[in-house]
Amino acid sequence: VQLQASGGGLVQAGGSLRLSCAASGRTFSSYAMGWFRQAPGKEREFVATINRSGSTTFFADSVKGRFTISRDNAKNTVTLQMNSLKPEDTAVYFCARAVSSYANTQATEYDYWGQGTQVTVSS
Numbered sequence: 001v002q003l004q005a006s007g008g009g010l011v012q013a014g015g016s017l018r019l020s021c022a023a024s025g026r027t028f029s030s031y032a033m034g035w036f037r038q039a040p041g042k043e044r045e046f047v048a049t050i051n052r053s054g055s056t057t058f059f060a061d062s063v064k065g066r067f068t069i070s071r072d073n074a075k076n077t078v079t080l081q082m083n084s085l086k087p088e089d090t091a092v093y094f095c096a097r098a099v100s101s102y103a104n105t106q107a108t109e110y111d112y113w114g115q116g117t118q119v120t121v122s123s
Helices: none
Strands: 003-006 009-012 017-023 033-038 045-050 057-059 067-072 077-082 091-098 110-113 117-122
Touching (some): 003 091, 017 117, 033 067, 045 067, 045 077, 057 067, 077 091
Parallel strands (some): 009 117
Antiparallel strands (some): 003 017, 017 077, 033 045, 045 057, 091 110, 091 117
16 A cells, blocks of 8 residues: 655645545555644644545544545545644644544554655744
């Protein structure tokens, strides 16, 4: 399984970005997916997760109401739409595949990780 994240960049505070994660393999629809982020000098933290069907999502409190997560199982992609971005959202964002079909907020429950995409929000 390979995960390729894209869509990062530099944006002003209040702006939007859409991150995409493309997955290889035929089993994409069997697993939950998640987004995590890591800022310089900080530990990796949970951002959002979606179950296999897309019917269940969870978000970190810090992004709730600003970010949405969705998936297209026909295209093997998961998308993180980020609105009203803040400087504190600056980080490298990683997509990951969960070990099960259930949405999960714990990084230890993910076994495949993408390479990350940089998001920088200027004030």
